[in-house]
Amino acid sequence: MKPILHRRRTLRDVAKAAGVSLSTASNALNATGRVNRQTRETVLQIATEIGFMPNALARGLLSRRSFTIGMLTNDTYGRLTLPMMAGVSESLVDHGISVFLCATNNDPRRAQLHLQALLARQVDGIIITGTRRDLTPAVELSGLPVPVVYAFAEGPAQTISFVPDDAHGARLAVEHLRSLGRSRIVHITGPMDYLAARIRAAAYRQICGDASEVRYGAWTEEWGYEATQAIFSRAGDRPDAIFCGSDEIARGVIDALRDLELSVPGDVAIAGYDNWEVIARQTRPPLTTVDMELKEVGRRAGLAMLALTRGEEIAPGVVELPCRLVIGRSCGG
Amino acid sequence: MKPILHRRRTLRDVAKAAGVSLSTASNALNATGRVNRQTRETVLQIATEIGFMPNALARGLLSRRSFTIGMLTNDTYGRLTLPMMAGVSESLVDHGISVFLCATNNDPRRAQLHLQALLARQVDGIIITGTRRDLTPAVELSGLPVPVVYAFAEGPAQTISFVPDDAHGARLAVEHLRSLGRSRIVHITGPMDYLAARIRAAAYRQICGDASEVRYGAWTEEWGYEATQAIFSRAGDRPDAIFCGSDEIARGVIDALRDLELSVPGDVAIAGYDNWEVIARQTRPPLTTVDMELKEVGRRAGLAMLALTRGEEIAPGVVELPCRLVIGRSCGG
Numbered sequence: 001m002k003p004i005l006h007r008r009r010t011l012r013d014v015a016k017a018a019g020v021s022l023s024t025a026s027n028a029l030n031a032t033g034r035v036n037r038q039t040r041e042t043v044l045q046i047a048t049e050i051g052f053m054p055n056a057l058a059r060g061l062l063s064r065r066s067f068t069i070g071m072l073t074n075d076t077y078g079r080l081t082l083p084m085m086a087g088v089s090e091s092l093v094d095h096g097i098s099v100f101l102c103a104t105n106n107d108p109r110r111a112q113l114h115l116q117a118l119l120a121r122q123v124d125g126i127i128i129t130g131t132r133r134d135l136t137p138a139v140e141l142s143g144l145p146v147p148v149v150y151a152f153a154e155g156p157a158q159t160i161s162f163v164p165d166d167a168h169g170a171r172l173a174v175e176h177l178r179s180l181g182r183s184r185i186v187h188i189t190g191p192m193d194y195l196a197a198r199i200r201a202a203a204y205r206q207i208c209g210d211a212s213e214v215r216y217g218a219w220t221e222e223w224g225y226e227a228t229q230a231i232f233s234r235a236g237d238r239p240d241a242i243f244c245g246s247d248e249i250a251r252g253v254i255d256a257l258r259d260l261e262l263s264v265p266g267d268v269a270i271a272g273y274d275n276w277e278v279i280a281r282q283t284r285p286p287l288t289t290v291d292m293e294l295k296e297v298g299r300r301a302g303l304a305m306l307a308l309t310r311g312e313e314i315a316p317g318v319v320e321l322p323c324r325l326v327i328g329r330s331c332g333g
Numbered sequence: 334m335k336p337i338l339h340r341r342r343t344l345r346d347v348a349k350a351a352g353v354s355l356s357t358a359s360n361a362l363n364a365t366g367r368v369n370r371q372t373r374e375t376v377l378q379i380a381t382e383i384g385f386m387p388n389a390l391a392r393g394l395l396s397r398r399s400f401t402i403g404m405l406t407n408d409t410y411g412r413l414t415l416p417m418m419a420g421v422s423e424s425l426v427d428h429g430i431s432v433f434l435c436a437t438n439n440d441p442r443r444a445q446l447h448l449q450a451l452l453a454r455q456v457d458g459i460i461i462t463g464t465r466r467d468l469t470p471a472v473e474l475s476g477l478p479v480p481v482v483y484a485f486a487e488g489p490a491q492t493i494s495f496v497p498d499d500a501h502g503a504r505l506a507v508e509h510l511r512s513l514g515r516s517r518i519v520h521i522t523g524p525m526d527y528l529a530a531r532i533r534a535a536a537y538r539q540i541c542g543d544a545s546e547v548r549y550g551a552w553t554e555e556w557g558y559e560a561t562q563a564i565f566s567r568a569g570d571r572p573d574a575i576f577c578g579s580d581e582i583a584r585g586v587i588d589a590l591r592d593l594e595l596s597v598p599g600d601v602a603i604a605g606y607d608n609w610e611v612i613a614r615q616t617r618p619p620l621t622t623v624d625m626e627l628k629e630v631g632r633r634a635g636l637a638m639l640a641l642t643r644g645e646e647i648a649p650g651v652v653e654l655p656c657r658l659v660i661g662r663s664c665g666g
Contacts (some may be wrong), residue, residue, distance in 0.1 A: 034476065068450050071432075076419060086409060089638015093443055098450030100403075100433035103418055108424055117401050117431030121454045143367065221615040231521055248611065255617065278581065278612075282554040284588065 018046045070118035071101045072111065074130040074138065079276065080294060084129055084151055087298025088305075095306060104138045111138035119145065124309040127151055127301050133163050134195035147308035151301035152294065152320055154195075159224070160308075161318045162301045166196045166293035169323035170203035173243050173271040173290050176325055178207070180333040182241035182269050185212070186218055187246025188227045188253060192216040197245055200273070204243055219245070224252025232260055239269060241331075247272040247279040250287055254330070265332035275326045286328035294323055350377045352423035402638055403436045403451035405444065407463040407471065412609065413627060417462055417484055421638075430457070430638060433612060439473045444471035450562025452478065457642040460484055466496050477649030480641035484634035487528075487651050493641075494651045497625035497634045499529045499601040503536035506576050506604040506623050509658055511540070515574035515602050518545070521560045522578025525549040530578055533606070537576055552578070557585025565593055571573065573601060574664075579604040580612040583620055586661070598665035600630050608659045619661035626657055 015025035018044060026029060027033035028043035035043075069092065075081040081101070091100050099122065102114035118126060125147040128137055135153040142156070145231035175183050187204045190197045201214045215231075217223035224244060246248035250272035254264050264270050264285060272280060272289035281289040298322060307314055340519060348358035353376060360366035361376035368376075402425060407415040414434070423433050435447035451459060458480040459471055468486040475489070483494035510518050522538045523530045534547045548564070550556035558622065559576060566570060577583035583605035587597050597603050605613060605622035613620040633654060640647055 033478075048523055066454070068454060077410075078408075078415035081415075082409055082411035082436060086438055089436065089443065090440070093446060095448065098435060098447045100435060100454075102431060102433060103422065105419055105422070110422065113426060113429065114431045118433075121401060121433075145368075153533060225617075236570070248615065252615070274439075282581065282585070284558075 014043060018043045035229050050144045065147065066122040066124055067095075067097045067126060068123045068126050069097060069099050069302070070101055070115075070121075070123040071127045071129060072104055072114060072118075072139075074104050074106045074135065075102060075130040076103065076105055080131055080152060081129055083294040084298035084301070087295035087300075088127060088151070088208040088302035089196060089298075090295070091299045091302030092306060095110040097306070099127075099302075106138055108138045115139050120237045122296055125149065125305045127305060128153055128155065129298075129301075132145070132179055132194055132196065133166075149305045149308070151297050158316045160304055160314055160316055161317060162297050162304070163320055164294075164297060164323055165320035166195075166323075167203040169292060170200035170243070171207065172323060172325040173273065173288075174207045174209060176203050176288065176333075177241045177243060177269055177271055177331060180269060182331075183241045184237055185241040185243055186231060186239045187212065187214045187243045187245070188224055188231075188249055189214065190219040190223075190249070199308070200245060201282065213239075217249075219248060221248050221252030221255065224249035225256040226252075228253045228256035229260075232256075232262070238268075241270070242268060243271050245273055247274045247276045247283070247289055249273075249285055250289070250330070251283050254283060254285075264330055269328040269332055272330070275324075280326070280328065283330070285327075285330050287326075288331040291324045291326050293321060297321055347376060347380045351376045357613075377562055396417055399455040399457055400428075400430045401454065401456045402430055402432050402458050402460060402635070403448075403454075403456040404432055404460045404462060405437055405447060405470070406434060406473075407437050407439045407468065409436065409438055412463055414462055415636070416627040417631035420633075421460060421484070421635035421640055422631075423535045423628070424632045424635030424637060432460075432635075439471055439662035442473045448472050458482065458638045460638060461486055461488065462544060462631075462634075465527055465529065466499075480638060482634045482638045482641070485631050491649045493637055493647055493649055495498065495625075495630050495637070496651060496653055497529075497630060498653035499532040499656075500536035501653070502606065502623040502625060503576070504540065505531035505656060505658040506621075506656070507537050507540045509621065509662060509666075510574045510576060510602055510604055511665055513602060515664075517570055517572045518574040518576055519564060519572045520545065520547045520566075520576045521557055521558075521582055522547065524554040524580070533578060546572075550582075552581060554581050554585030554588065555581035558589040559585075561589035562593075563594070565589075565650075571601075574603070575601060576604045578606055579644070580607045580609045580616070580620055580622055582606075583622070583663070584612060584616050587616060587618075597663055603663040605663070608657075613659070613661065616661075616663070618663050620659075621661040622659050623666040624659050626654060626658045630654055 010121045011025055014024045024045035025043050027035045028040040073081040085101055117187050127149050129151040141148055155161045185208055205212050215227045242253050250270050257264055257268055262268055272287040276292035280289045344358055348355045360368045360378050361373040361643035406414040418434055422578045446627045455520050460482050462484040474481055518541055538545050548560045575586050583603050590597055590601055595601055605620040608624035613622045
């Protein structure tokens with residue numbers, strides 16, 4: 001088949017038929033500049049009548065590439081999503097590709113509406129992201145006409161996902177504590193039904209021993225405070241370090257230790273997880289914590305999407321990306 | 334002129350010319366279902382040749398309504414933006430309108446790319462939002478072909494903006510403190526170059542007197558801690574209440590008071606600002622704080638956008654929306 005671009009009606013045809021200048025026709029069709037409403041409508045109608053399509057639309061229809069990527073998230077506060085979106089954007093901006101984020105608020109109807117809107121706007125692909133690795137998306141995503149990539153969430157078989165390597169993150173923190181001479185390390189973390197919490201706990205136990213203490217609870221300061229009080233109120237050996245499943249938990253732990261008149265890191269060394277700056281930097285002492293490199297997770301997801309939209313092949317699977325230990329003062333050393 | 338819809342080529346024309354069934358033609362054009370790639374391309378080419386436009390595109394071109402709204406933000410963590418986006422979405426979801434968020438990261442080139450992408454995707458309007466009321470958008474927004482609404486940011490003359498009524502928020506906090514018998518109230522807040530900080534400080538001084546103490550600094554715990562130490566280390570009357578410009582500042586203040594062995598709210602009552610849940614609820618004691626009702630700000634911006642896209646007239650100006658006091662335990666009473 002001949003390239004269709006050569007056959008299509010040009011802007012010149014539209015301008016001529018509408019009796020306007022080329023630049024007016026262009027402005028009307030591309031929604032740029034100042035064009036009187038009546039003129040714009042005439043130009044648009046004539047463009048439709050003669051079968052002309054503005055470039056962005058024609059390019060989308062012909063090449064199936066709109067140079068936009070949709071991102072769906074269930075995150076309502078954006079703490080995890082916006083850094084990832086920045087990474088996605090960073091990988092695509094030089095290719096002239098924009099990223100549109102839609103928030104589903106975990107509402108299936110809203111998710112469906114947004115997904116349809118993204119597809120109707122002919123996005124080149126959809127990146128699914130959310131607040132947890134074992135997220136169940138609020139919409140059915142199999143059989144979509146565009147590539148789907150998962151970021152900070154594991155997709156089903158035959159899809160590609162990018163997630164932080166939580167076992168690596170946990171090892172970084174625990175090995176750091178051990179390298180500083182801490183030997184009685186406990187782990188206070190979030191709910192057991194979070195895959196990431198279980199992965200981190202398993203990595204911690206692999207280093208510290210199967211009988212090492214893991215306290216599952218909630219991702220809150222309150223839980224960190226409460227668990228610490230429980231641990232330090234019982235008889236027997238006291239821990240000399242606590243590896244926390246989140247920076248918020250770490251704050252609660254430090255707060256409890258202060259009330260117990262124990263010093264951090266002197267009596268007890270504390271490692272956090274997340275490197276959520278507003279928490280980690282502002283805690284006294286500033287936290288040593290694991291950064292999940294969310295921007296890099298997003299960047300890799302963006303690059304995978306770029307390859308897929310170009311028709312390149314990618315092996316399906318879950319790609320676990322390394323974490324990074326950020327050194328504060330809560331572990332000493 | 335006759336309604337153009339009657340003249341346009343139908344799906345039936347496309348199916349016939351391509352030699353495929355109506356449903357295959359529809360699937361190919363709407364990017365739904367399973368259509369073999371070659372068939373899809375043929376259908377798309379024929380659709381272009383005969384001047385057919387899929388409904389979503391045709392609807393966009395003809396009615397100039399795509400049922401999508403673009404949102405541009407400079408917020409990189411999303412704390413302010415995602416709650417507003419939820420409000421925008423809430424006001425539009427029942428009208429079948431989706432919201433696409435693009436993050437500019439304060440980078441003019443990225444902002445320009447995203448803006449162009451949104452316009453090329455024919456969004457019905459653009460909502461500008463960001464991290465501060467006196468935000469300067471990273472792109473030129475005058476003369477856009479679609480309506481622009483500002484949320485949590487003040488637009489130029491002849492635009493419509495929705496912002497929290499910061500004077501109202503400050504009055505809520507200060508009057509609450511006074512109603513509980515506190516008379517020596519100081520105000521610790523963020524940088525003076527933030528319009529919102531100046532508005533709140535002015536409202537506080539209107540109640541407490543022009544000579545009342547305002548300490549401008551940073552939006553951090555560290556600043557709250559430092560300012561509190563300075564205030565309590567000098568001679569003379571000690572304050573019995575501190576109105577803080579943010580919840581983070583309030584946390585730093587409470588931390589400093591604990592180190593000074595002063596009780597909250599017994600010795601000093603503390604009011605925060607933001608109702609940022611992860612901070613406000615988890616502080617000990619939980620903060621009494623001002624909620625800027627960001628979701629409502631977004632909802633109102635969405636409704637204004639809806640009216641504008643329907644061709645309704647709206648009076649330009651800055652609409653200040655009431656705040657709400659959330660009662661914790663940091664003020665007692």
